[in-house]
Amino acid sequence: MKIIITESQYKLLNEQLGKSIINEQNENEFNKQLKWWIDYIKSPMYIERLKKEFPGKDQKFIENERMVRLKNLDNVKNQTHFVRAISKDPGYISGLFIPKEYEGQYYDYSEKKWKQNKWFPDKTKGYDKKGHIYLEKEYDPKNWNPSKGFETIPAHEIGHKVDDAGFRIPQSTKDKIYKYTQGGDKKYPQYKSGNMEFDYESSPSEFINRIQPIRYLLKQQGIYDANTKVFSIDDYKKMMNNSTIKQNQHFQDVFKSLKGSEEEKKKNFIDLMNSIAGITNTTSDLS
16 A cells, blocks of 8 residues: 655645544643644654664655554544443453554454454444544543543554554564564463464554554653653653552553563564654664
């Protein structure tokens, strides 16, 4: 899937996105998370991280990749639905994004074999619109009441919309996530890319979009701004001492997926923060 956006389209998109946020009451948490995403994609540091994810690609490619990801958020509010219930089986699911396209393979536990990735819509509930986000009612800005630690589910699902549920994630990023997580829990494979098998939480789009809410919380807590800074050891230490971030489910999932000692997790997490936009290895400079 290749989409080319002209510079004039990009400028118009910027203006439209800015107005849609400014003209609404953006103090609610859903709007804050959406606005954070838009500002982040527009930032210089997002471009720098995209360059690391797509080594060897020229500036025109990088700018277009940014434009496509920003365009994915063009109509996000009209494509977000607040519903009574999504799924309680096999586990509690409070948010869902329906991909426009698919790649990779998924593991069918009933047949005990890998199949080409495909989403089967739940037509009884009607959650079948491609490119749309479904959130349970506690995330509705008019009745915001999510469970403690799950407040960043909108940022997570918006992230899936940005990278087209992993369709836009390059192989270099998949390789890095696999290296740092070894696919997570080997007993429960979920996603396969080439010879690499991932469990649900360490599959590339799921893993990346658990890091994005951490970036959002770091900004909210006054620790670190992903739009302007490289993530440092000092930022890491402050993060690890912040109770709001540590109780967040996305934070807990990331550190459960990362392999190795506490020191290895620290170095690898810092590298991920500095080299994945939506993670070139910087760990040699860390001590």
